[in-house]
Amino acid sequence: MHELSLIASVFEVLETEARKHRAARVLSVVLRVGVFSGAVPDLLESAFDAYKKGTIADGARLEIVVVPVKVRCPDCGGEAVREDADFSCAACGSRRVEIVEGRELVVEKIELET
Amino acid sequence: MTTKTITVVRDLLATNKQAAAAIREELHGRGILCVNLLSSPGSGKTTLLEALADRFRGHLRMAVIEGDIETERDAERIRAKGVPAWQITTGGACHLEARMIGKVLGDVPAAIDLLFIENVGNLVCPASYDLGESLRFVLLSSPEGDDKPAKYPQAFLSADGLILTKADLLPHLPFDPARAAAEALAIKPGLKVFTVSALRGEGVDGLAGFLVESLERLRSGRA
Numbered sequence: 231m232h233e234l235s236l237i238a239s240v241f242e243v244l245e246t247e248a249r250k251h252r253a254a255r256v257l258s259v260v261l262r263v264g265v266f267s268g269a270v271p272d273l274l275e276s277a278f279d280a281y282k283k284g285t286i287a288d289g290a291r292l293e294i295v296v297v298p299v300k301v302r303c304p305d306c307g308g309e310a311v312r313e314d315a316d317f318s319c320a321a322c323g324s325r326r327v328e329i330v331e332g333r334e335l336v337v338e339k340i341e342l343e344t
Numbered sequence: 345m346t347t348k349t350i351t352v353v354r355d356l357l358a359t360n361k362q363a364a365a366a367i368r369e370e371l372h373g374r375g376i377l378c379v380n381l382l383s384s385p386g387s388g389k390t391t392l393l394e395a396l397a398d399r400f401r402g403h404l405r406m407a408v409i410e411g412d413i414e415t416e417r418d419a420e421r422i423r424a425k426g427v428p429a430w431q432i433t434t435g436g437a438c439h440l441e442a443r444m445i446g447k448v449l450g451d452v453p454a455a456i457d458l459l460f461i462e463n464v465g466n467l468v469c470p471a472s473y474d475l476g477e478s479l480r481f482v483l484l485s486s487p488e489g490d491d492k493p494a495k496y497p498q499a500f501l502s503a504d505g506l507i508l509t510k511a512d513l514l515p516h517l518p519f520d521p522a523r524a525a526a527e528a529l530a531i532k533p534g535l536k537v538f539t540v541s542a543l544r545g546e547g548v549d550g551l552a553g554f555l556v557e558s559l560e561r562l563r564s565g566r567a
Binding site: 339 | 345346350351353439471473497530
């Protein structure tokens with residue numbers, strides 16, 4: 231349940247960008263949230279709704295793009311999306327895979343009213 | 345009135361990552377090995393630190409930063425062992441963040457070898473926050489069950505080592521240390537696994553030896 235502190239970071243980004251672009255309001259925000267980021271999309275939405283009241287993003291829409299876990303195998307070069315906690319390479323079975331996607335927590339896009 | 349969409353791509357953990365990188369650089373510069381301990385509440389983090397304090401007394405100087413939601417209890421237990429300890433009470437937050445460690449770091453004496461951070465008891469949220477540590481250990485106690493790694497994969501994925509605690513209770517429980525280790529290793533190959541009973545002092549030497557080697561490696565890697 232650390233989603234509220236993550237949303238506080240989202241609002242730091244929103245306020246900085248709104249000031250930079252002299253925006254009156256933030257209309258929408260797109261977040262990319264990895265399945266393995268440790269954050270829960272539903273809780274991010276609740277935290278965003280609670281946090282936005284009275285801010286520059288009051289009434290803003292939050293869109294969350296869930297990013298699946300993608301692994302790359304250094305042994306055979308294969309890349310695959312994995313859906314459970316089995317991180318072995320789908321092609322050659324190697325366990326030395328690296329996670330290349332699925333851990334991100336990123337503010338991707340912001341729609342502003344200027 | 346016009347609307348415009350801007351692409352920002354800002355990592356939400358960027359501020360924490362920067363603070364953690366500064367802490368890591370400072371501690372490396374001071375030749376201090378920093379170890380972050382993660383686990384559920386009650387898995388034996390403080391008891392393990394008490395056992396390590398006994399083990400290192402007279403050999404290595406350790407210090408401890410304690411994270412809890414409330415009370416100074418854990419820091420008091422560590423101080424009773426003659427080890428300097430700082431208590432961070434988060435007042436409800438479920439994890440420690442790097443800037444909380446940064447605030448305490450100035451008080452940590454220069455002449456120490458090992459700095460332990462006992463994170464808030466929680467197997468979920470602390471996994472996402474780098475605290476600038478050199479090593480991260482997850483503790484899993486035998487009463488918790490050997491099926492936890494696959495249920496909380498993020499903590500294990502982010503760790504360097506796994507410490508199976510309360511080994512003295514194994515004769516009374518269905519916990520299979522080999523199964524717990526295999527499950528954790530499937531998530532994170534190369535994870536160092538230790539089995540200890542901090543209460544009886546069993547297995548503590550193996551873990552202490554690994555920490556000493558890691559400290560030597562850190563110091564020989566310095567310019």
